[in-house]
Amino acid sequence: xxxxxxxxxATVGILALQGAFxxxxxxxxxxxxxxxxxxxxxxxxxxxxxxxxxxxxxxESTTMAILARSAGLLEPLKEFLRKKxxxxxxxxxxxxxxxxxxxxxxxxxxxxxxxVKTARNGWGSQVESFxxxxxxxxxxxxxxxxxxxxxxxxxxxxxxxxxxxxPIEVIARLPPQCLPRSQTDxxxxxxxxxxxxxxxGRHLLTTFHPELTNDNRFHExxxxxxxxxxxx
Amino acid sequence: xxxxxxxxxxxxxxxTVPHGVGNVSSSSVAPSRSKEPRDxxxxxxxxxxxxxxxxxxxxxxxxxxxxxxxxxxxxxEAGACAVMALERVPADIxxxxxxARMSDPAMIKxxxxxxxxxVMAKVRIGHFVEAQILQAVGVDYIDESEVLTxxxxxxxxxxxxxxxxxxxxARNLGEALxxxxxxxxxxxxxGEAGTGNVVEAVRxxxxxxxxxxxxxxMSEEELYLFAKEIGAPYHLLKETSRLKRLxxxxxxxxxxxxxxxxxxxxxxxxxGVFVGSGIFKSGDPAKRAKAIVQAVTHYNNPKxxxxxxxxxxxxxxxxxxxxxxxGGRMANRGW
Numbered sequence: 001x002x003x004x005x006x007x008x009x010a011t012v013g014i015l016a017l018q019g020a021f022x023x024x025x026x027x028x029x030x031x032x033x034x035x036x037x038x039x040x041x042x043x044x045x046x047x048x049x050x051x052x053x054x055x056x057x058x059x060e061s062t063t064m065a066i067l068a069r070s071a072g073l074l075e076p077l078k079e080f081l082r083k084k085x086x087x088x089x090x091x092x093x094x095x096x097x098x099x100x101x102x103x104x105x106x107x108x109x110x111x112x113x114x115x116v117k118t119a120r121n122g123w124g125s126q127v128e129s130f131x132x133x134x135x136x137x138x139x140x141x142x143x144x145x146x147x148x149x150x151x152x153x154x155x156x157x158x159x160x161x162x163x164x165x166x167p168i169e170v171i172a173r174l175p176p177q178c179l180p181r182s183q184t185d186x187x188x189x190x191x192x193x194x195x196x197x198x199x200x201g202r203h204l205l206t207t208f209h210p211e212l213t214n215d216n217r218f219h220e221x222x223x224x225x226x227x228x229x230x231x232x
Numbered sequence: 233x234x235x236x237x238x239x240x241x242x243x244x245x246x247x248t249v250p251h252g253v254g255n256v257s258s259s260s261v262a263p264s265r266s267k268e269p270r271d272x273x274x275x276x277x278x279x280x281x282x283x284x285x286x287x288x289x290x291x292x293x294x295x296x297x298x299x300x301x302x303x304x305x306x307x308x309e310a311g312a313c314a315v316m317a318l319e320r321v322p323a324d325i326x327x328x329x330x331x332a333r334m335s336d337p338a339m340i341k342x343x344x345x346x347x348x349x350x351v352m353a354k355v356r357i358g359h360f361v362e363a364q365i366l367q368a369v370g371v372d373y374i375d376e377s378e379v380l381t382x383x384x385x386x387x388x389x390x391x392x393x394x395x396x397x398x399x400x401x402a403r404n405l406g407e408a409l410x411x412x413x414x415x416x417x418x419x420x421x422x423g424e425a426g427t428g429n430v431v432e433a434v435r436x437x438x439x440x441x442x443x444x445x446x447x448x449x450m451s452e453e454e455l456y457l458f459a460k461e462i463g464a465p466y467h468l469l470k471e472t473s474r475l476k477r478l479x480x481x482x483x484x485x486x487x488x489x490x491x492x493x494x495x496x497x498x499x500x501x502x503x504g505v506f507v508g509s510g511i512f513k514s515g516d517p518a519k520r521a522k523a524i525v526q527a528v529t530h531y532n533n534p535k536x537x538x539x540x541x542x543x544x545x546x547x548x549x550x551x552x553x554x555x556x557x558x559g560g561r562m563a564n565r566g567w
Contacts, residue, residue: 017529018292018313022261043529058289059313060349066311067529070522090289104308104348120348126372127395129282131266132275149266151285152350152372178275212285213266 009036010227013051015077016041017067019059019091023211027219035228045076053085053227056092056111058151058209061120064091065109074109081113085230087204087222089211094118094154096205101157114200115161115168118207122155122193123180129153132178134208136197137171138225139217146215148172148196148208156195156207166201202230262288262480262503278395283417286350286372286397287481290314290418290504294494294525295483297321297508300339301346307511310521314350314373316506317343322379322426323509323548326559332380334362337369344370352399357566358384360393367396373418374398378565379425379508386567391415401485403436403563405443406462409472412480413465419478421502422563423486426509428550430493432563433486437500440478447473477501486563489514489548491527491541498531515545 012028014021021041028039042048054077056064068074080086081096088096095111101119123129129152133145159168173194179186186193197206204226210218266281293313298304304315319335320328334355344351350372355362357376362383366374376389378401391398392415401422402408408419421440423433443462447469450458455473459466471479484497485506494505507524514520523540530536551557 016292018311020288020291022291023264023288026261043533059291060289060293062308062349063293063311063313063525066309066522067526070526071529102348105305105346106309108348125344125370126282126286126350126397127367127370128277129286130275130277131279131281147266149281149285151282151289174275180275180277209285212264212281212288214264 009038010223010231011038011040011050011052012223012227013040013042013048013054015054015056015064015068015092016043017059017071017073018063019057020209020211021057021059024055024057024089024219027211027216028223030216031220031223033220033223033228037223042073043071045072048073048076048080051080051084052231054080054087055222056086056088056095057211058090058092061091061094062104062108064095069109074111077111081111081203085202085204085226086113087206087226088114089206089209090151090153093205093207094120096203097154098160100154114198114203114205115159115165116156116198116205117158117160118154119157120154121152122157123150123153124182126152128180128182130180132174134172134174134196136218136221139221141217146172146210146217147213148174149212150196150208151212153207155193156198158192161200169199170195170197171199172197172206199226202226262478263475280417283397284480287399287418290350290483291481292528293504294521294528295352295504295506296511296521297506298343298512301342303512303517304343304347304351306518307521308347308349310518311525312349312521313504314352315343315347316352316354316375316508317371318354321509321512322562323428323513324426325379326426326551329559334359334366334380337365340366340369340371354380355389356380357382358387358389360389363389363394363396363398367394371396376400376416378422378562382565388414388567399483401563401566402440404439404462405447405469405472406464407566408440408478408482409462409464409468412468412478416480418481418483420483420485420506422566423484423488424553425486425562426551426559427487427553427557428489428510428513428548429553430487430489430496432553433484433488433497434500436486436563437484437497437502440482441501444472444476444478448476488524489550491523491537491544494524494527495531495537498528504528510548513548515547520544520547
């Protein structure tokens with residue numbers, strides 16, 4: 001029970017301070033993997049200590065940062081990021097960024113962990129929120145598009161890796177015909193702002209919400225490609 | 233097994249959900265509404281998927297009424313997941329009387345510019361032009377609210393016609409499903425706004441939960457009859473019966489004034505809370521706001537609730553729910 005390496009289970013935590021954590025839990029519980037996946041809702045440092053990997057869900061990133069601070073979770077989370085696998089979706093992606101644009105007045109607390117600069121609400125307010133079909137590298141059944149649900153989504157503004165950082169691997173971009181009409185200045189398909197999913201080292205970042213679909217391929221990808229390899 | 237846990241060592245981790253009277257399974261969530269992917273298709277905005285999706289992102293959070301950018305900043309710093317921009321909080325609407333309308337769009341814009349969290353605003357029941365104006369202003373959610381004076385005493389707004397999502401109040405299951413049928417992507421209890429008295433919010437949540445429990449064991453024939461009795465569209469009632477919960481996110485609203493009130497509504501099965509007059513009509517708004525935010529996250533942890541409930545200053549003055557109360561029964565507005 002105490003040693004994770006001999007355990008046949010993989011324990012995946014979901015940061016449950018605020019936001020769509022139950023949706024991630026439902027997705028993980030529906031997966032059938034070789035290894036049993038135990039899901040833990042994380043609200044305290046003790047909850048976090050049980051986990052082999054963590055998902056930071058969508059929600060409000062300012063709210064989550066404030067709640068993490070008052071629950072004494074900020075430092076344990078930063079420590080966790082240095083050793084274990086973390087996936088951030090939407091607000092989670094903001095918290096994993098090195099720096100952020102359009103932050104609240106007085107700045108916003110971040111966990112860091114992935115060498116990107118993101119812009120909050122990068123596509124605009126809720127009326128600009130959208131769904132778009134995405135081609136995601138490495139997903140099961142790759143040719144079948146995955147519905148990206150973008151809700152007041154952050155935009156990857158710039159990749160800012162330092163030489164010592166692990167390489168960044170882009171796994172999905174918004175196709176040109178799916179860019180919001182307000183974004184007329186993105187002419188180049190390699191513009192960082194078209195990136196919607198990427199990996200760096202152990203970590204995974206998506207600016208959209210795979211947990212808001214009925215398609216569990218992204219969660220399967222996370223377990224298969226990120227979590228299980230980190231445990232062997 | 234290997235870790236020695238003495239009987240007297242309190243566990244610091246999150247306790248499992250106690251099976252209280254009103255508790256519902258924490259794993260039950262409103263279903264996804266995203267579309268099936270279309271190959272090579274273009275993007276789609278204003279879908280029901282992104283409307284209900286934003287409500288899902290607000291879950292486990294507190295939405296606070298604010299009347300100016302300063303209050304909005306206090307709310308954001310306290311950890312509000314959204315703010316409701318309005319000219320007068322419900323307690324003042326009650327006290328001052330007169331016709332309560334949509335707030336000044338210029339004031340709403342100032343609040344949008346002051347914070348990064350979603351900004352909501354209220355329109356009168358049935359006043360679809362106020363809604364068109366708020367959509368043009370760029371608010372993130374519209375509350376078609378009984379707190380304002382109704383503009384139409386028979387019809388609600390056709391909310392499917394808008395790109396901006398709507399939240400509506402409900403006292404029972406029939407009312408909630410009628411609003412969803414009209415396009416609401418998010419439902420809240422009506423409670424009794426501006427009273428600081430949680431009793432009506434509890435009544436409405438209990439009524440909805442009880443009707444869902446009844447529906448969940450009904451046969452098809454019984455569901456047709458029940459749909460007729462509660463004035464709900466059959467297909468939505470059937471979906472509710474299958475899901476054993478409302479098909480959209482459901483918050484508590486109307487009378488929540490303390491961290492304990494907020495945790496009570498969460499334990500009764502709500503997905504989050506609205507706090508109107510309860511914060512900025514109290515003695516120490518910043519502190520109380522922060523405590524209520526924490527109470528909604530740690531609603532199942534009485535030890536944490538005890539710590540955060542202390543030393544918050546004066547709560548807002550409460551009102552008893554009486555037929556001739558000042559400002560009347562707002563919950564009775566809406567059809």
